[in-house]
Amino acid sequence: MDLATHQRILLGLMRATYQPGPGDAPYYHRVAGSVDLREARGNVYLWRVYVLERSCVLTVELLRRRGMLEEALQAFIRQQNISPFREYQPLAFLDFLAGHGDALVVSVSQFELALMKVREGDPGCHIVDWSHDPAPILHALAQGAPLPASPRLEPHRTEIRRDLPHLFAINSVARDSANSRSRFHTALTDGKRYRSTGATSQ
Numbered sequence: 001m002d003l004a005t006h007q008r009i010l011l012g013l014m015r016a017t018y019q020p021g022p023g024d025a026p027y028y029h030r031v032a033g034s035v036d037l038r039e040a041r042g043n044v045y046l047w048r049v050y051v052l053e054r055s056c057v058l059t060v061e062l063l064r065r066r067g068m069l070e071e072a073l074q075a076f077i078r079q080q081n082i083s084p085f086r087e088y089q090p091l092a093f094l095d096f097l098a099g100h101g102d103a104l105v106v107s108v109s110q111f112e113l114a115l116m117k118v119r120e121g122d123p124g125c126h127i128v129d130w131s132h133d134p135a136p137i138l139h140a141l142a143q144g145a146p147l148p149a150s151p152r153l154e155p156h157r158t159e160i161r162r163d164l165p166h167l168f169a170i171n172s173v174a175r176d177s178a179n180s181r182s183r184f185h186t187a188l189t190d191g192k193r194y195r196s197t198g199a200t201s202q
Contacts, residue, residue: 055090114160126160
């Protein structure tokens, strides 16, 4: 077996995306059932939690409250080639959550991702759409307070860019009945087009 195949199988075992079959060497079967592999997976998971809960504060808090954190992290570990450099992991995780099934998770994560990019000097204008006023939701997540119990359906849009006070603005928008769940916008800034995601929360 060549080195590339060997490494690919070990990576699959680490991510729990590969199960040794009858044609695999006994070594891979031993690794798959070993305590060491379980401990290694657990260490990777805990390290991701450690990094992300300190950098993606709003998103991790929302996922934890909804009982979705472990599932989201395990999916991220299984499906993504994660950089060993911790500064890139939050951006990759938040970008990954753009496809999450919970629309509020999508809105919060894409809002937090846009803030990170703008703080790091991104000159673009980023748009994120919400089904509810995001102000009380973001405040509750930031302060550890209870989320609004039954927020009124009231579409809003956050605009995130460098020249705004606090880097973002919240505006109420008319509901688009033809496409109330998700919209995509392109902002034209400094002669360049930046794709910005508008994910409507529920």
